[in-house]
Amino acid sequence: MREREEHIRRILDEVRERCVKAGRRPEEVRVMAVTKLHGPEAIADAYRAGIRLFGENRLQEAASKREAFPPDAELHLIGHLQRNKARKAVELFSCIHSVDRIPLIEALEKAWGDREGRLPVLVEVNLSGEETKYGFRTEEEVAQALERLAASPALEVRGFMTMAPYTDDERVIRAVFGGLRELASRMQKAFPSLPLAELSMGMSNDYPIAIEEGSTILRLGTVLFGERAP
Numbered sequence: 001m002r003e004r005e006e007h008i009r010r011i012l013d014e015v016r017e018r019c020v021k022a023g024r025r026p027e028e029v030r031v032m033a034v035t036k037l038h039g040p041e042a043i044a045d046a047y048r049a050g051i052r053l054f055g056e057n058r059l060q061e062a063a064s065k066r067e068a069f070p071p072d073a074e075l076h077l078i079g080h081l082q083r084n085k086a087r088k089a090v091e092l093f094s095c096i097h098s099v100d101r102i103p104l105i106e107a108l109e110k111a112w113g114d115r116e117g118r119l120p121v122l123v124e125v126n127l128s129g130e131e132t133k134y135g136f137r138t139e140e141e142v143a144q145a146l147e148r149l150a151a152s153p154a155l156e157v158r159g160f161m162t163m164a165p166y167t168d169d170e171r172v173i174r175a176v177f178g179g180l181r182e183l184a185s186r187m188q189k190a191f192p193s194l195p196l197a198e199l200s201m202g203m204s205n206d207y208p209i210a211i212e213e214g215s216t217i218l219r220l221g222t223v224l225f226g227e228r229a230p
């Protein structure tokens, strides 16, 4: 759809403008198209608009749409992953944003086996403390996960992922995103050998704040494609 492609281009332009306004280089901030519950046409429109990074939150759905993602696009998992699906996940995704517990790290390592290289992952952090959200909740837990990952022959941790609460209160959102940036900076000091540069944060309703607070990957669905069918 020509119209949707144009719309996506406008959003990408707007993101670049916001980066500049926030004193950031636009190349530092990637836009991921979150295509869950959208079909191949949405994927194709985003691709034509220039997006090369896609995110899906459910393994089964991503597997069924696999052919729709162009070979030179990256596909990342952004949703909760069950351990018994780790094998399928390492085949399908080039990065897992939702590493939220130690047993999942172990399952992913086992699934990776003796493949070449290491699978990039992000550590999911739940800074808002909401019960409905996944992720490590305390700095101590995050440090333990990083210690485990630093010794991993199979996984390469690249940074962190979080979700802000769904609210109009900008201060709450800013505190979560700024909190993740500060946590990441402390963790980088504690683990200087780990490449912890990625901050996956910001969705359709809060990405302008995420840009200002240091996001490197914006995960955008609704703002690109419209509301998802329920």
Ligand SMILES: *Cc1c(COP(=O)(O)O)cnc(C)c1O
Binding pocket: 034, 036, 057, 078, 079, 163, 203, 204, 205, 219, 220, 221, 222, 223
């Ligand atoms: C669905 C989803 C998004 C995108 O949400 P929008 O509000 O539609 O932009 C981002 N991150 C995760 C983890 C998601 O599940």
